[in-house]
Amino acid sequence: MTPAPANTTPLRLEGATFAYPGAAAPAVLDAHLVVAPGEFVGIIGPNGAGKSTLLRLAAGLITPTAGSVRTAGFDPARASRPTVARTVALVPASLAVGFPMTVLDFVALGRTARLKGLFESDDDRTAVRRALEIAEATPFARRPYQELSAGEQRRVLVARALAQEPRLLLLDEPTANLDVAHAVSLVYRVADLARTQGVAVVAAIHDLNVALLACDRIVLMRDGAIRAVGDPEEVMRWTTLRETFGCDLYIGRNEVNGRLFVVPMGREGEPVTGTSSRRRGQSS
Amino acid sequence: MARSLAILLSLVLAGACKPPPPAAQGPRPRIVSLQPNATEILFALGVGPNLVGATRYCDRPDAAKAVPRVGGILDVSLEAVLAARPDIVVGSPSVLRGHLADMLDASGVRRVPVVFETADDVETGIRAIGAGVGREAAAEALAASYRADLAILAGRAARTPPITVLMVVGRNPLVVAARSSYLGDLLARMGVTNAASSDTMPYPTWSLEQVIRAAPDVVVDGALEAGDLPAHLADAGLTAAREGRVVRVRDEALLRPGPGTGKAALDLADQIVRAVNPAPVPEPAPAPP
Amino acid sequence: MNLVSRPRIPAFFAGLAVLLGASVLLSLALGATPLDLLGALTGSAPADRLVLLHERLPRTILAAIVGASLSASGLVFQAVLSNPLADPYVIGVAGGAALGGTLALVIPGIALLGHAGVSAAAFLGGLGAVALTWRLSRDRRGRMRAYEVLLVGVVFNTIASAAIMFLKSVVRAEKAQEMLLWLMGTLSSDVRSPGAILGTLAVALFALGMLFASAPALNALALGEEDAAAVGVDPGRTTRRVFLAGSLLVAAAVSVAGMIGFVGLIVPHAVRALVGSDHRVTIPGSALLGAAFLVLADLLTRLMFPVFDTEAPVGVLTALIGGPAFIWLLKRGGDRP
Numbered sequence: 001m002t003p004a005p006a007n008t009t010p011l012r013l014e015g016a017t018f019a020y021p022g023a024a025a026p027a028v029l030d031a032h033l034v035v036a037p038g039e040f041v042g043i044i045g046p047n048g049a050g051k052s053t054l055l056r057l058a059a060g061l062i063t064p065t066a067g068s069v070r071t072a073g074f075d076p077a078r079a080s081r082p083t084v085a086r087t088v089a090l091v092p093a094s095l096a097v098g099f100p101m102t103v104l105d106f107v108a109l110g111r112t113a114r115l116k117g118l119f120e121s122d123d124d125r126t127a128v129r130r131a132l133e134i135a136e137a138t139p140f141a142r143r144p145y146q147e148l149s150a151g152e153q154r155r156v157l158v159a160r161a162l163a164q165e166p167r168l169l170l171l172d173e174p175t176a177n178l179d180v181a182h183a184v185s186l187v188y189r190v191a192d193l194a195r196t197q198g199v200a201v202v203a204a205i206h207d208l209n210v211a212l213l214a215c216d217r218i219v220l221m222r223d224g225a226i227r228a229v230g231d232p233e234e235v236m237r238w239t240t241l242r243e244t245f246g247c248d249l250y251i252g253r254n255e256v257n258g259r260l261f262v263v264p265m266g267r268e269g270e271p272v273t274g275t276s277s278r279r280r281g282q283s284s
Numbered sequence: 285m286a287r288s289l290a291i292l293l294s295l296v297l298a299g300a301c302k303p304p305p306p307a308a309q310g311p312r313p314r315i316v317s318l319q320p321n322a323t324e325i326l327f328a329l330g331v332g333p334n335l336v337g338a339t340r341y342c343d344r345p346d347a348a349k350a351v352p353r354v355g356g357i358l359d360v361s362l363e364a365v366l367a368a369r370p371d372i373v374v375g376s377p378s379v380l381r382g383h384l385a386d387m388l389d390a391s392g393v394r395r396v397p398v399v400f401e402t403a404d405d406v407e408t409g410i411r412a413i414g415a416g417v418g419r420e421a422a423a424e425a426l427a428a429s430y431r432a433d434l435a436i437l438a439g440r441a442a443r444t445p446p447i448t449v450l451m452v453v454g455r456n457p458l459v460v461a462a463r464s465s466y467l468g469d470l471l472a473r474m475g476v477t478n479a480a481s482s483d484t485m486p487y488p489t490w491s492l493e494q495v496i497r498a499a500p501d502v503v504v505d506g507a508l509e510a511g512d513l514p515a516h517l518a519d520a521g522l523t524a525a526r527e528g529r530v531v532r533v534r535d536e537a538l539l540r541p542g543p544g545t546g547k548a549a550l551d552l553a554d555q556i557v558r559a560v561n562p563a564p565v566p567e568p569a570p571a572p573p
Numbered sequence: 574m575n576l577v578s579r580p581r582i583p584a585f586f587a588g589l590a591v592l593l594g595a596s597v598l599l600s601l602a603l604g605a606t607p608l609d610l611l612g613a614l615t616g617s618a619p620a621d622r623l624v625l626l627h628e629r630l631p632r633t634i635l636a637a638i639v640g641a642s643l644s645a646s647g648l649v650f651q652a653v654l655s656n657p658l659a660d661p662y663v664i665g666v667a668g669g670a671a672l673g674g675t676l677a678l679v680i681p682g683i684a685l686l687g688h689a690g691v692s693a694a695a696f697l698g699g700l701g702a703v704a705l706t707w708r709l710s711r712d713r714r715g716r717m718r719a720y721e722v723l724l725v726g727v728v729f730n731t732i733a734s735a736a737i738m739f740l741k742s743v744v745r746a747e748k749a750q751e752m753l754l755w756l757m758g759t760l761s762s763d764v765r766s767p768g769a770i771l772g773t774l775a776v777a778l779f780a781l782g783m784l785f786a787s788a789p790a791l792n793a794l795a796l797g798e799e800d801a802a803a804v805g806v807d808p809g810r811t812t813r814r815v816f817l818a819g820s821l822l823v824a825a826a827v828s829v830a831g832m833i834g835f836v837g838l839i840v841p842h843a844v845r846a847l848v849g850s851d852h853r854v855t856i857p858g859s860a861l862l863g864a865a866f867l868v869l870a871d872l873l874t875r876l877m878f879p880v881f882d883t884e885a886p887v888g889v890l891t892a893l894i895g896g897p898a899f900i901w902l903l904k905r906g907g908d909r910p
Contacts, residue, residue, distance in 0.1 A: 081802055092800055100849070101795065101849075101850060102849075109792060112792070112804045112806055118788060118789060118853055119853065160804070164804065
């Protein structure tokens with residue numbers, strides 16, 4: 001495969017807006033975001049904030065109703081599907097699949113856009129094996145996808161996206177259903193991939209602590225709009241989080257790895273003792 | 285799997301090794317008939333022993349039942365016809381066409397197409413078959429006898445009072461013989477008025493309402509099936525049925541254009557007249573076979 | 574697929590090749606009447622030669638084409654409609670072809686052309702029905718929706734069968750009988766000329782090639798439309814292409830053999846039960862197994878001739894043999910993925 005010039009920006013959103021037909025408010029409103037090669041961007045926000053819609057816009061599965069989306073320089077909603085699939089890979093949030101299929105066959109489908117002819121070449125096989133390794137799905141490669149646990153299925157979905165060898169990897173809740181060890185391991189492996197291969201990663205992550213563990217930048221969304229973008233230190237402020245999630249979060253710093261972490265504190269309106277900034281001050 | 289395949293293959297070999305049927309023995313010409321009434325005519329012409337193939341509906345005369353079968357009326361097996369090694373094949377032109385006709389021609393088999401759609405076709409059909417199998421004299425005798433019967437019928441027709449007749453040939457659904465059919469033509473020769481006056485279809489399907497509205501004087505029951513047609517029509521309120529003027533076809537030869545058709549027509553005409561007017565007719569009625 | 578060695582697949586295709594070869598040989602060697610094979614081949618038995626070359630050979634080829642066409646189209650319709658009960662006749666093409674063929678049997682002008690006219694009319698009727706289904710089952714964005722395809726197809730088939738019943742009730746009895754025989758599905762038709770056989774073969778091979786080329790995209794489509802799009806497959810385009818090719822196959826099959834049931838439903842399931850659901854394997858696999866199956870079923874109708882004095886419609890036999898065989902396969906393969 002001839003990769004697109006490395007200097008093109010993997011993802012550029014300029015005022016990207018999308019409203020589902022008949023919906024009262026747009027699901028994504030005037031989103032501006034530029035993602036550089038090798039960068040790991042985490043999208044956080046409450047349910048219905050527009051995280052998945054933003055990813056689907058970036059994958060070209062839906063066409064923006066206003067503004068523009070560019071992946072490696074082209075419009076993913078208008079370019080041919082194979083062209084898009086060689087550049088952009090999406091790990092969807094859902095797990096369903098129609099006919100029975102082994103994990104290997106399932107992951108090999110990630111190679112569809114790169115097949116030369118009807119059957120997989122040695123390159124394709126190598127890519128599939130590597131993807132299975134990275135996603136830690138090799139042990140159950142020969143089992144039927146349907147019989148796996150939800151967490152195992154999630155890892156297989158990640159492997160399928162990795163098999164596409166994309167320049168932009170979009171993950172919709174990659175760690176949902178994963179136990180803590182696999183969730184942590186997965187984001188670290190994806191972060192390694194970003195650092196060593198220069199893959200740009202954008203992941204909508206429910207679990208704030210997982211996001212904080214590996215992401216270079218955080219995008220905070222609510223009601224379809226991007227409320228804040230920046231490195232974790234900038235975005236993870238007590239007042240911002242309170243506005244966004246509608247509950248108080250304790251923000252601390254992990255003394256072992258120096259990363260921020262959050263812990264829910266209590267219901268909205270209950271008295272809060274201590275502030276995150278004070279604690280941060282103490283720990284640093 | 286392998287074993288069943290071996291069994292199948294042994295079948296092939298058995299089939300392949302089996303000697304072909306004795307070719308072209310017995311009386312010549314070898315004849316295949318693809319139409320039941322043609323089979324009957326062939327027996328009447330004395331070439332029954334020459335028949336090497338017939339349809340599964342060929343059951344008259346009794347000897348016809350022993351003739352090897354080559355299929356039905358429309359579902360004729362080409363392989364079976366050719367395997368009978370015929371010299372002559374008699375049948376309807378709508379069957380003797382297409383691939384079957386091509387293959388017969390390629391094998392040098394003579395085709396004798398015969399049509400039986402009017403009363404006169406019986407005579408021409410008998411002659412055509414006679415010419416086809418080299419029995420012109422016998423065919424001429426049969427045809428003459430039929431023509432004589434028709435002449436008697438015409439003579440009586442002149443004296444027949446006006447009677448409206450409905451001939452039923454199918455019970456469920458109710459199928460009747462219209463004017464344009466072979467049976468309709470025979471009715472016309474009898475000098476009666478056919479209640480089914482349609483010209484578009486030879487054998488239309490009728491509702492009970494149509495039957496009652498047509499109000500025939502006599503109903504002819506030509507449906508050779510189980511079921512009590514007279515009671516059915518009487519229940520429906522048909523006057524002819526209530527008053528017992530339903531006549532049953534006694535001689536099947538009427539329904540099969542062939543050697544017995546003339547006599548069967550005379551018999552039916554007599555029955556119809558008696559149904560309306562029980563007084564004896566001047567001539568003695570022919571005895572039922 | 575080829576990532577791990579799968580000994581079953583080469584063995585599967587080898588088995589199918591042997592099965593098809595044996596079926597064809599049996600179908601040529603056996604029939605309603607015994608044949609002097611040696612004499613037929615050397616020419617010393619001209620009548621037998623005629624039966625072998627001008628009846629059994631074209632009929633066997635036709636059976637193979639029709640069986641392959643129905644099975645492959647049934648397989649891909651099941652895939653694109655995500656409905657395991659879909660068969661080749663579900664999308665209206667069959668109703669259209671049957672109606673076209675029936676009209677040709679009835680309309681005097683076309684009836685004069687004989688079976689060629691009936692075949693051509695059936696083919697056109699089938700394609701017309703597809704065009705109609707196509708137009709009626711698109712959403713606002715011009716994409717075909719499986720649910721509506723099924724619905725439009727079922728309704729169209731019902732209308733077509735009602736129209737056929739109507740025609741059957743108003744034509745002469747012998748015409749109605751002829752229509753019934755044709756509709757039940759039969760290979761004992763008049764289609765025997767090399768031109769007709771080669772024409773049907775060409776259409777079938779073209780459409781099968783088209784399907785085979787779409788196999789990777791069809792595999793991805795099993796993921797659902799959005800996931801298929803994510804891995805680089807245009808679901809709309811794939812669906813359209815597969816429908817077109819499948820419809821060509823069904824129209825070709827119906828036009829030469831009427832409506833032979835069941836083959837297109839069970840052969841795909843049998844193949845999936847044996848070798849999984851990779852379309853690069855199941856498309857050629859279904860075509861080969863379908864061909865062998867119909868050749869054998871047709872042979873059986875001819876072998877039964879001496880018993881019943883007629884060749885039972887092959888469509889009846891396919892259901893009688895196929896049904897139990899399918900259930901056996903289902904029970905046997907039930908514990909496998």
